[in-house]
Amino acid sequence: MRGLAGKAILVTGSTSGIGYAMAERLVAEGAKVLVHGQDDAHVAAACAKLGASTQGAAGDLAEPSTAQVLVDATVRAFGRIDGLVNNAGIYPRGVIGETTAAFFDHVFAINTRAPLLCAEAAIAAFRLQNSGGAIVTVGSINALCGQSDLTVYSMSKGALTTMTRNLADALGQERIRVNALNVGWTFTANEDATQQREGREPGWQNNVSPVFAPTGRIMQPDEIAAHTAFWLSDDSAPVSGQIYEVEQYPLIGRNRTQTT
Numbered sequence: 001m002r003g004l005a006g007k008a009i010l011v012t013g014s015t016s017g018i019g020y021a022m023a024e025r026l027v028a029e030g031a032k033v034l035v036h037g038q039d040d041a042h043v044a045a046a047c048a049k050l051g052a053s054t055q056g057a058a059g060d061l062a063e064p065s066t067a068q069v070l071v072d073a074t075v076r077a078f079g080r081i082d083g084l085v086n087n088a089g090i091y092p093r094g095v096i097g098e099t100t101a102a103f104f105d106h107v108f109a110i111n112t113r114a115p116l117l118c119a120e121a122a123i124a125a126f127r128l129q130n131s132g133g134a135i136v137t138v139g140s141i142n143a144l145c146g147q148s149d150l151t152v153y154s155m156s157k158g159a160l161t162t163m164t165r166n167l168a169d170a171l172g173q174e175r176i177r178v179n180a181l182n183v184g185w186t187f188t189a190n191e192d193a194t195q196q197r198e199g200r201e202p203g204w205q206n207n208v209s210p211v212f213a214p215t216g217r218i219m220q221p222d223e224i225a226a227h228t229a230f231w232l233s234d235d236s237a238p239v240s241g242q243i244y245e246v247e248q249y250p251l252i253g254r255n256r257t258q259t260t
Helices: 017-028 040-050 066-078 101-129 148-174 189-197 221-232
Strands: 008-011 032-037 054-058 083-086 133-140 176-183 243-246
Touching: 008 017, 008 066, 017 032, 017 040, 017 221, 032 040, 032 066, 040 054, 054 066, 066 101, 083 101, 083 221, 101 133, 101 148, 101 176, 133 148, 133 221, 148 176, 148 243, 176 221, 221 243
Parallel strands: 008 032, 008 083, 032 054, 083 133, 133 176, 176 243
Antiparallel strands: none
């Protein structure tokens, strides 16, 4: 078991999907987890399933004050905070030429501003403890370009790359590590619903073209969670400022042998 035992970690957006799998993996490795979601009922249900090593807090990350509330809740629940996972995010579709200011601002408020505010609140707590800390931010391979109906989403994730490198560069001497996971196509209930709305049949996730998933299937949340645990743990120290691409194929210089 890697060095996560007893560490207190805040995972945003952890009542379902990838975030829940992260919380589950961290608890299994001995960590204490502050579970976050948008409403009290979902938070309580997740904590009940995850067990006594978790506490919960609800809050809308579109509200700037929520970041500090969540870090304070973690410290109040466990007496300290050792790690932050900026996982929460939204990925609404959009059409080029029809982007509104309100749409743009909402996506960036949750996907970009909230991770920065959560990081800054966690950094302040790390400094008070004088014991370092680890931040892992969930980006996306769409940060490198993105598909045409995810332009604003892709921009919001691209900004997280700069944020990660900037914070890591500034905080290294304080033993505060900041890394990001640019996650590829992963199966969640929300992604399943999105794909079925767009015409895919149930079970599509296990019958995907090898162009997009060389294994024939897309990734599962527990596979992403394993990488998260590594980057939060001392096993990945002292590495910081890295953008780790959690995908089944290289994203640069890829020579596709098939087209469909």
